[in-house]
Amino acid sequence: MKKHVLSLLMALGATAVMQSASAAGDAEAGAEKVAVCAACHGQDGNSPAPNFPKIAGLGENYIFKQLQDIQAWDQASGEEKATTGRAVVEMTGMLSGMSEQDLADIAAYYAGQSMQLSGAKEMTVKVNSGADVDALKLGEHLYRAGNAETGVPACSGCHSPTGYGNPPAAYPRLGGQYPEYIEKQLKAFRGGERTNDGDQMTMRLVAKHLSDAEIKAVANYIGGLN
Numbered sequence: 001m002k003k004h005v006l007s008l009l010m011a012l013g014a015t016a017v018m019q020s021a022s023a024a025g026d027a028e029a030g031a032e033k034v035a036v037c038a039a040c041h042g043q044d045g046n047s048p049a050p051n052f053p054k055i056a057g058l059g060e061n062y063i064f065k066q067l068q069d070i071q072a073w074d075q076a077s078g079e080e081k082a083t084t085g086r087a088v089v090e091m092t093g094m095l096s097g098m099s100e101q102d103l104a105d106i107a108a109y110y111a112g113q114s115m116q117l118s119g120a121k122e123m124t125v126k127v128n129s130g131a132d133v134d135a136l137k138l139g140e141h142l143y144r145a146g147n148a149e150t151g152v153p154a155c156s157g158c159h160s161p162t163g164y165g166n167p168p169a170a171y172p173r174l175g176g177q178y179p180e181y182i183e184k185q186l187k188a189f190r191g192g193e194r195t196n197d198g199d200q201m202t203m204r205l206v207a208k209h210l211s212d213a214e215i216k217a218v219a220n221y222i223g224g225l226n
Helices: 002-019 035-041 060-075 078-083 100-111 135-145 179-191 202-207 212-223
Strands: 124-126 132-134
Touching: 035 100, 060 100, 124 135, 124 212, 132 135, 135 212, 179 202, 179 212
Parallel strands: none
Antiparallel strands: 124 132
16 A cells, blocks of 8 residues: 555656646846845845745746745635635735746746755654654655655655756755755645645645654755755
8 A cells, every 4th residue: 555655646746747837937037036035035045044945946947836826825815815826924915016927037047046055963853653763864764765654755756866856847956955944844735734736735645644753854854965
């Protein structure tokens, strides 16, 4: 059964490759449109604090889709917000008035920037058995091999062994991202607060089987992956 789940998730990933959004932005034009973004994410997409994600080099299609989703949620009203786009309260109103081409240009600009590594830390995490284990070893195992017992596929299958993602498929770069941000997003997918991973629910199906300890471990490992 677990092998079936792993195979299904990989198949869904392949489907997402064919269905991913495609941006056609102008990076040079985008450089003139990122002033509102730079205040939190940095002019080069490397935000100065982990409460704002690094967006440099995430992949043009991925950034474009996230901007579209955030804008859609912001423009929705009432009960529509619960099922529309991606809720990022901190970005309320920031994309108002921007056209689809504006979003594509911004995506192209930030996709062309280089992400700075956050780095991983030596730490231990307490797993469900109550044992304290090496977080880096656990994180690496989850990233590269998943957890067959609980049906969690390897992160590397979609986000690449180096963490550079799969830009054409709109799978973002993870390597070097703030661990705190990765941890927050995995918990949001697990808890249903973030639902913009498509009809296949790829990330929600993965995150639902991850424990808090596993999430912290893999997020920490990803921070130093390159």
